[in-house]
Amino acid sequence: MNKIESKDVNFFYGASQALKNINIAIKPNTVTALIGPSGCGKSTYLRLFNRMNDLIDNTKINGQVLIDGDDIYAKGVNVDSLRKKVGMVFQKPNPFPKTIFENVAYGLRVNGISDKKLIEERVETSIKQVVLWDEVKDKLKKSAFELSGGQQQRLCIARALAIQPSILLMDEPTSALDPISTAKVEELIYELKTKYTIVIVTHNMQQAGRVSDTTAFFYMGELIEHDNTKTIFTNPKIERTQNYITGRFG
Amino acid sequence: MLSGTVTSLTVVLIVIFLFKEGLGVFDKKPVEDGYVIALNKNNPVQKLSSEQIKNIYDQKITHWSELGGKPDSIVLFRLEDISNFYSDDEIGANFEGLPNCINRLIDSLPDIIAFFPDKYLDKNFKGKQLAVDKISFKEFFGGKEWFPTAQPSAQLGVLPLILGTLWVSLGAILLALPLGLAAAVYMSEIANDRVRRIMKPLIELLAGIPSVVYGFFGLVIIVPLIQKTFNLPVGETGLAGSIVLGIMALPTIITISEDAMRNTPRAMKEASLALGASKWQTIYKVVVPYSISGISAGAILGIGRAIGETMAVLMVTGNAAVIPHSILEPVRTIPATIAAELGEAPNGGLHYKALFALGCILFLITLFINLTVEFISNRNKYNKH
Numbered sequence: 290m291n292k293i294e295s296k297d298v299n300f301f302y303g304a305s306q307a308l309k310n311i312n313i314a315i316k317p318n319t320v321t322a323l324i325g326p327s328g329c330g331k332s333t334y335l336r337l338f339n340r341m342n343d344l345i346d347n348t349k350i351n352g353q354v355l356i357d358g359d360d361i362y363a364k365g366v367n368v369d370s371l372r373k374k375v376g377m378v379f380q381k382p383n384p385f386p387k388t389i390f391e392n393v394a395y396g397l398r399v400n401g402i403s404d405k406k407l408i409e410e411r412v413e414t415s416i417k418q419v420v421l422w423d424e425v426k427d428k429l430k431k432s433a434f435e436l437s438g439g440q441q442q443r444l445c446i447a448r449a450l451a452i453q454p455s456i457l458l459m460d461e462p463t464s465a466l467d468p469i470s471t472a473k474v475e476e477l478i479y480e481l482k483t484k485y486t487i488v489i490v491t492h493n494m495q496q497a498g499r500v501s502d503t504t505a506f507f508y509m510g511e512l513i514e515h516d517n518t519k520t521i522f523t524n525p526k527i528e529r530t531q532n533y534i535t536g537r538f539g
Numbered sequence: 540m541l542s543g544t545v546t547s548l549t550v551v552l553i554v555i556f557l558f559k560e561g562l563g564v565f566d567k568k569p570v571e572d573g574y575v576i577a578l579n580k581n582n583p584v585q586k587l588s589s590e591q592i593k594n595i596y597d598q599k600i601t602h603w604s605e606l607g608g609k610p611d612s613i614v615l616f617r618l619e620d621i622s623n624f625y626s627d628d629e630i631g632a633n634f635e636g637l638p639n640c641i642n643r644l645i646d647s648l649p650d651i652i653a654f655f656p657d658k659y660l661d662k663n664f665k666g667k668q669l670a671v672d673k674i675s676f677k678e679f680f681g682g683k684e685w686f687p688t689a690q691p692s693a694q695l696g697v698l699p700l701i702l703g704t705l706w707v708s709l710g711a712i713l714l715a716l717p718l719g720l721a722a723a724v725y726m727s728e729i730a731n732d733r734v735r736r737i738m739k740p741l742i743e744l745l746a747g748i749p750s751v752v753y754g755f756f757g758l759v760i761i762v763p764l765i766q767k768t769f770n771l772p773v774g775e776t777g778l779a780g781s782i783v784l785g786i787m788a789l790p791t792i793i794t795i796s797e798d799a800m801r802n803t804p805r806a807m808k809e810a811s812l813a814l815g816a817s818k819w820q821t822i823y824k825v826v827v828p829y830s831i832s833g834i835s836a837g838a839i840l841g842i843g844r845a846i847g848e849t850m851a852v853l854m855v856t857g858n859a860a861v862i863p864h865s866i867l868e869p870v871r872t873i874p875a876t877i878a879a880e881l882g883e884a885p886n887g888g889l890h891y892k893a894l895f896a897l898g899c900i901l902f903l904i905t906l907f908i909n910l911t912v913e914f915i916s917n918r919n920k921y922n923k924h
Contacts, residue, residue, distance in 0.1 A: 339813060346732060373815030383806035385825065396814035399824065445810070452814060 290358065292317040292456065292486040293338060298352035300333060300342070307333045309510045311352075315503075317455075320478060320487045322497035322518065325507035326533070331490050334507070335458050338488065339375040340368050356456065373400060376449035377458040381465045382441035384433035384448075389425050392433045392444060396452040415451040419443040419477055439470025446477065457481065459489040463496065475500050494534060498522050506530045557902060560895035564679070567889040568671045569692045575657045576669040576691060579649045584608045586670050589678065592692035595652060603650060616644070616653040634659070642666070654691040674889075679896070685860040685871075687880065687890040695893050699862045701900060703777070703870035704846060706863050707856060710781025711788055711845040716838055718785070719792030723834075726793070727800035728822050739794075746790035754854030757783035762855055769867055775857030777870040783851045788841035795840060799833020800826050839912045843905055849874035873901045 293315040300308035308330045315321050323331040336342045337354055340361060353360050361371055373396075384392050393412040402408060412429075416422045421443045425436070433444060442462060449457060459478070463471040478487060478500045491497050497504050498518060505515040506525075514521065514530045525531045569589035570576060576592065578584060584606050587595075594600040595613060604610040621630060625640045638661040645653055645666035653666070674695055682696020722742075726735055761782050766774030803826045811821040827834070857869025858879065877894050884890035 341809065341813065344809070344812070369815050369817050372813055377809075377813040379806060379809065379813075381806060383804070383810045385807065385810065386829065395811070395824070396816070399811070399814060399816035399820045448810075448814065 291315060294355040296353040301349040303347050307510050311512045313505060313515055317486050318482055319502040320482050320500055322501035322504045323490045324497050324504060329507040330510040331507045332460055335460055335488060335490050338458055339372045339377055373452050374454050375456045376454035378446050378449055378462045380461045382438055382445050384441050384444055388430050389433050390429040393448050393451050396448060400452055411451050415447040418450055419447040439466050442466055457485045457487045461490050557898050560892060561899035564892040564896045565674055567892060568673055570671045573657055575660060577645055577653045577666045578669055579645055579651055580665060580667045581649055582608060589692040593689060593694055611650045614648050614651045616651050618655045683862055687893055693889055699860045700871055700873050700876055702862055704872040706777050706870055707780040707872055708842060708845040710866055711784035712842050714781060714785035715788040715792055715841055719789050720796060722793045723796035723800055724822055727797045742790050742793050750848060750850040753783055753787050754851035757851060757855040771867060773857060775855055775869055776867050777856060777863055778866040780852045780856040783855050784845040784848055788845050791844060792837040792841040795837030796834045799830035803829045835912050839908060842908055846905055847874055849878045853878055873897050
């Protein structure tokens, strides 16, 4: 069964249509990269999966977005528990103005977990998952702002993992990071694949090539092509994809 | 640069002027200049405090023994009582015999205390003039009675006024802060754009209404309401003052906190929501902590307005200068006292200086509050960046 499936999704900001008839199916435990020039709708599309676009006034969606077979835009869906299942990492590291420990514990606390031992355990596991434990284990009580940008981003990934989602959305997670931090995050994505279904938006073609199993190319609000990453990069069926990937436009 | 210097200089000058006049009160005696208090020369009492003098003339102290003297009852004498003792002929048409009469009277009555203008002091006065202490700090700050025009000795206890001010302001902030915060949260996080566009100018308009109008509103609506609800003899109470001030502080608290909350980075809110936090958890755990210094600034400006507000309070609090025991009693605040009494206080006199001293106290209270908040918000900045 597909983990994520979108059927004829149209999305509007006011009167302007940002997404046109998008149909995608994503298998569990895969990494899917969304690529395309700026303004093509890839970030908007990503934010549909945890209903983050609900926060923007005057938007409208039609069509269906299914996660584990359930339409997440159906009436009566609990958005808070949906977001617990679908974690998200943002473009810029955005830790809370709290301690490193509290940043990771935040998601657990707001979801009603108060058992101190369980929280400590989960925080440690999550930080270890993002290979940050050795760097921060002695300063868990310090402000998260004392970390470097790359460390902050890994902390934000740990924060998302702590509530044990099954899907992880990443919106250009390395665009604000240096090459070494980027490499670390990419390595991490590769490892996380075994447990999570990952959808990543990226501007970086090489990155898409390195980390993803399938790649979807968006252009002007339309899905042009979605296929195995290898196929997309070596033998795309559509010429426009070829042009974008080879850098002839975009 | 220039405007900054001019502004700071003006502020410093005002403060210096205020304190110069205000501290002058401690150089004054509670007995008005030009008057004397005299006793019989055989009376062992040497000194009386202004409170004791007042109690004697209010006949709360009736025997010299209570003041360390003989066990005889005190005979009070004021100038207008002179005709009880001497005929008009003896006093003379132009009071030329008056000093002599007073002199003889004081000499003949061992238990007398006399209060009269010093121009009627006889040249060979046989009685003894009572030494009166200058106003002391203790008397001024610890005194429980405010009667600046009392004869023969003014009572300048500011305690009831300070307590009245704090009482009313505290009540105001207790009412305004929760309400204002709730309104700010609603406006910044919950209301949609259209509602906000209507509400914001309305609330800001509330800040522009003259305080007399608030006072009038309080007098006509709130005072009778309180009187009826609590079945009181009068509705002019500390509570009425608190409610009116609370309403007046609301726009400040709402607009400043709302601005601060709207400045919470979108990324913070999204991060919280993306972790499955509900809207309310996000407000409570992210938005409010993030904007706490803005919120405290709003609260302080609100308190500042409440403490310094004059007209509206003057109209609705009943202005009884007694230490309040509940919010349902009339109270009098410092600004209301200054506004009501400065017009009738003779320039440079004791009463005048006492009112300036009240101004100094008010200034120190607001200064203290401002510093406290500065301290608190500075401490919060550490976890924020």
